[in-house]
Amino acid sequence: NAGVTQTPKFRILKIGQSMTLQCAQDMNHNYMYWYRQDPGMGLKLIYYSVGAGITDKGEVPNGYNVSRSTTEDFPLRLELAAPSQTSVYFCASRNGQNYQPQHFGDGTRLSIL
Amino acid sequence: DAKTTQPNSMESNEEEPVHLPCNHSTISGTDYIHWYRQLPSQGPEYVIHGLTSNVNNRMASLAIAEDRKSSTLILHRATLRDAAVYYCILRREGGGSNYKLTFGKGTLLTVNP
Numbered sequence: 001n002a003g004v005t006q007t008p009k010f011r012i013l014k015i016g017q018s019m020t021l022q023c024a025q026d027m028n029h030n031y032m033y034w035y036r037q038d039p040g041m042g043l044k045l046i047y048y049s050v051g052a053g054i055t056d057k058g059e060v061p062n063g064y065n066v067s068r069s070t071t072e073d074f075p076l077r078l079e080l081a082a083p084s085q086t087s088v089y090f091c092a093s094r095n096g097q098n099y100q101p102q103h104f105g106d107g108t109r110l111s112i113l
Numbered sequence: 114d115a116k117t118t119q120p121n122s123m124e125s126n127e128e129e130p131v132h133l134p135c136n137h138s139t140i141s142g143t144d145y146i147h148w149y150r151q152l153p154s155q156g157p158e159y160v161i162h163g164l165t166s167n168v169n170n171r172m173a174s175l176a177i178a179e180d181r182k183s184s185t186l187i188l189h190r191a192t193l194r195d196a197a198v199y200y201c202i203l204r205r206e207g208g209g210s211n212y213k214l215t216f217g218k219g220t221l222l223t224v225n226p
Contacts, residue, residue, distance in 0.1 A: 004156075031212060042200065042216030043157065050211060058213070090156045098206045099145065102214060104156030 002026045006091050006105035013081045013112045021076040021108050023091030029103075030096045032074040034058075034066065036087040037107075043090060049074055050096075081112045117201045122221040125191045133186040133220055135201030140181050144203040147214070148175065148186050151198045157216075160186065160199070196224045 007022045025032065030051045035043035035058075045058030049068040063085060065077045074093075078085060088109050092102040118136040125131040137146065148160040161168055161175045163184070168175040174187040188195055200219040204212065 033213070035216075040218070042218050043214075044216070045213055048211060048213060056211070059215075092156070094212060099162065100212075101147075101149075101159030101162070102157075102212070104158065107154075107156055 004091055004093055004103050004105035006089075006108050008108060009106070010109045011111070013078075013110065015081060015083065015112060017081050018077065018079050019081070021078075021089055021091075021110070023074045023076065023105060024072050025074075025091075025093040025103070026072065027093060027095070027103065028071060029093035030071065031094045031102075032068065033092040033102065034064075034074070034076045035090045035092065036060065036085075037090060038087050046076065046089075078110075083112050086110060086112045117203060117217055119199075119201050119217065119220045121218065122223065124223045124225065125188075126225050127193060128190050131188040131191045131195070131222065131224075133188075133199050133201075133222065134183065135185070136183045137201070137203055138182045140203055141205070143205045145206050146175065146177060146181075146184050147202045147204050148173070149200045149202065149214070149216075150195075151200070151219070152194075153197070157200065191222075191224045193224050193226060196222055198222070 004025045033048045034046040037043045047066040049055045088107045090107045092104045094102045147162040149157040151157045163175045176185045198219040
């Protein structure tokens with residue numbers, strides 16, 4: 001069972017570089033989410049999507065962009081990496097029915113130096 | 114979103130029951146109580162959820178106060194694998210919900226052998 005797959009697992013970027021964090025799910029889930037988690041803190045929502053072609057901002061969207069061209073994939077893009085974006089990034093998905101849980105990937109650990 | 118309050122940390126011994134409390138005095142009638150846990154270096158995983166009645170599943174039990182202003186997650190026999198951060202989250206279900214999760218800092222559970 002693949003579930004939610006995030007790549008890469010680790011990455012080091014230089015300030016000002018750009019990169020895309022990949023997230024793919026094989027459960028045919030409509031809803032997908034991107035969170036970031038800073039040390040010792042809970043997760044904060046960056047962006048989410050309720051279906052292909054539909055995205056919306058979460059709590060901390062600045063400095064990030066997303067797209068959702070297919071049901072399976074929900075990439076997160078950092079255009080100009082800043083040290084404040086050093087964090088662990090988690091992707092999650094769920095189906096559209098009530099009471100269903102979110103399924104999380106194992107995370108991408110990103111350091112910006 | 115209604116807030117939850119949890120102790121920062123708790124400690125238990127292996128094979129003993131653990132009661133993890135959560136206060137949510139501003140809960141609304143449409144809020145469900147969800148519990149997730151996050152093992153070290155992993156993404157969060159769903160544990161249990163409920164509305165008014167106590168709930169049981171293979172992982173844990175959820176006891177909900179009659180006035181719904183507090184709840185308790187019960188691990189019947191803690192194992193070393195249960196050492197994790199436990200998050201108590203309120204989420205509105207039904208029409209118009211995007212099923213977002215708002216994470217606090219959670220309770221860090223330490224299990225002693």
